[in-house]
Amino acid sequence: QHLLPDQQQQQQQGQQGTHDVGCCSATSSTAPGIPAALVVVLVGLVLTPIAHPAVLSGLSLGPSTPQLTIPTWQQFKSGVLKAGLAQLPLTSLNSCIAVTQLAQQLFPQLMKKDGWRWQPGPVAVSVGLMNLVGCWWGAFPCCHGSGGLAAQVSSAPLHWRCSSRWLVDTTS
Numbered sequence: 001q002h003l004l005p006d007q008q009q010q011q012q013q014g015q016q017g018t019h020d021v022g023c024c025s026a027t028s029s030t031a032p033g034i035p036a037a038l039v040v041v042l043v044g045l046v047l048t049p050i051a052h053p054a055v056l057s058g059l060s061l062g063p064s065t066p067q068l069t070i071p072t073w074q075q076f077k078s079g080v081l082k083a084g085l086a087q088l089p090l091t092s093l094n095s096c097i098a099v100t101q102l103a104q105q106l107f108p109q110l111m112k113k114d115g116w117r118w119q120p121g122p123v124a125v126s127v128g129l130m131n132l133v134g135c136w137w138g139a140f141p142c143c144h145g146s147g148g149l150a151a152q153v154s155s156a157p158l159h160w161r162c163s164s165r166w167l168v169d170t171t172s
Contacts (some may be wrong), residue, residue, distance in 0.1 A: 045153035
């Protein structure tokens with residue numbers, strides 16, 4: 001089993017009876033094993049209809065049909081200037097450079113097999129294509145963030161359903 005030093009320490013602590021797993025620690029104000037973010041979302045789902053009952057009338061069950069959205073020139077210009085330019089450095093660093101560096105550090109054995117995929121260029125193209133295609137259909141902007149990869153790998157020894165655990169186990 002391939003574990004980073006801090007993961008080995010967490011696993012040893014878990015075997016000794018210490019259950020400290022970040023936001024889900026036994027010393028947190030919520031019950032052990034229940035993520036605090038889940039509690040916040042559930043509270044919001046309960047309180048929103050109480051505070052704003054009109055919200056429920058706009059909801060419908062089942063799939064929705066995507067609508068093609070074509071922005072006006074003014075909307076496009078405003079979006080690029082107010083959000084797009086400001087987002088470029090963050091997306092470049094977190095979603096393209098940091099995620100590839102972290103992946104190279106965590107999975108060096110995969111670099112030997114197909115290292116070209118683990119470079120910032122192909123990742124940037126992937127992020128760009130996702131957003132260029134999705135934005136016309138109302139999709140929320142998305143990326144391959146390094147925080148998600150780090151979270152998946154750090155929780156792999158703790159949660160057997162984690163996809164990165166499968167990746168580590170199948171590439172060894």
